[in-house]
Amino acid sequence: MDIQKSDIDSLEERVKKLSYHNYLPTLRMSNVRSFEHQTITFDFPVTAIIGTNGGGKSTVLGAAAIAYKSVKPGNFFPKSNIGDNSMANWRIDYDIIDRSVNASGIFTRNARFASAKWRRDNVPDRPVIIIPIQRTVPANEQNRFKRFIGMGNETDITTSAIDTNVSACVSRILGKDASGYERITLNKDPNKSILVGMKNANDYSQFHFGAGEASIIEMVSQIEEADDNALILIEEIENGLHPLATRKMVEYLFDVAKRKKAQVIFTTHSEYALDVLPPKAIWGCIDGVAYQGKLTIESLRALTGTVSKDRAIFVEDEFAKDLCCEILRQYAPEILDQAEIHKAGGFPYVVEVLKHHNTNPTIKNKAVAVIDGDNPPLAESNDHVLELPEGAPEAVVFGYIEKNAETVAGLVQQRCQCPAISQDQIVATIKQVAIDTTDHHLYFVKLGERLGFISEIIVRRGLCSIYVQNAATELAPLVSSLKEKLND
Incomplete structure (x- = not known):
């Protein structure tokens, strides 16, 4: 059940082409619990909802469930005779695919709470499997x-x-x-x-x-007994599971989505559940606002203002985090002492996260986003969005190492912890990896394997430190901007 990029691509394409008999592409919530006006799109058939306690994860799950006849709204949204007066304004609108209702494409339906009663008109039918948190009792x-x-x-x-x-x-x-x-x-x-x-x-x-x-x-x-095209809803998927079993469970759900054309939505607090998901498959719920992108549980702390340091830097992924950390360590250690660096998902999600952070009046700590150098221009200007040197960061770093292999081989030997391998052999290995590798994300893992199965993390951080040490001129504009934006 290992996930390949081709698996992700084919599932994304299936949703893009709406190649389903039953699918829920979109829901829009108006005044539902903490959500005033929020649209959630399910652009991938396996979707994770993460968030803080009370952020709205279960609300999204329940909103998806009651799009269909078999689920009673009161199961997720019961009306109390004390304290639930605000439910009178609740409304959820849906875009729905059901070929038995509309063979040509999407149609709309809604669920609304009016006159002290849930009302749904012409609700479509679909197998809905609800797996509640009580399963681990x-x-x-x-x-x-x-x-x-x-x-x-x-x-x-x-x-x-x-x-x-x-x-x-x-x-x-x-x-x-x-x-x-x-x-x-x-x-x-x-x-x-x-x-x-x-x-x-x-x-x-x-x-x-x-x-x-x-x-x-x-x-x-x-799940295996469910009909094809079912909607599967799982609360806190990691409950009772070892972290590695949590990841394997998500890999299994990919297989289910592929085999049974199922749509899966789950809530989680676990980073392990997010590892294999693409950015568009993750929604983070914070105080009644939902953001799409590969947010981490860690980054949610920054978005709610609960950080231990008074500065925040949002980046796209783990590699960008390591690279930015090294840049600050060598050229602006005073900022590194004050700032936390958070992975917030790929472009453009990281920009949306920054926008939410900087427009939230309750959050006082300053923030910038540092995006990769291979992204298209911003849709709207934002002087708190900074950019790494032009090109994919992995390709920039490894490209420098490969171009200057003879000069930096001694540093690679030291910082990648392979003193038993000769410098000539290191140079030859770097050159060979550059020739053999077509995906820049794999440079570091392949080099580590060929240098004696050294950890990718050690190789990645070692090469980043060498690149940063020798790229002072290229990195000077970014360092200057970081100092300006985080100290103004």
């Missing part, structure tokens, strides 16, 4: 398992093996063999069942499962 604390507690043996039961496809998917997510699981169902009440497993030739029931173990089996079972 231990079995002994859930009423549906009470029938299985007791010392006497239950004999009127049916035992069935977990579907082999489900077991295979669970095994890949958890990183262990899941083929020994079975489901036991009460014949008197087929709606009640419990999982059992085998460990060292001993049976053990769901009462003794780990929190994530049962959760993953149930989640995957529901």
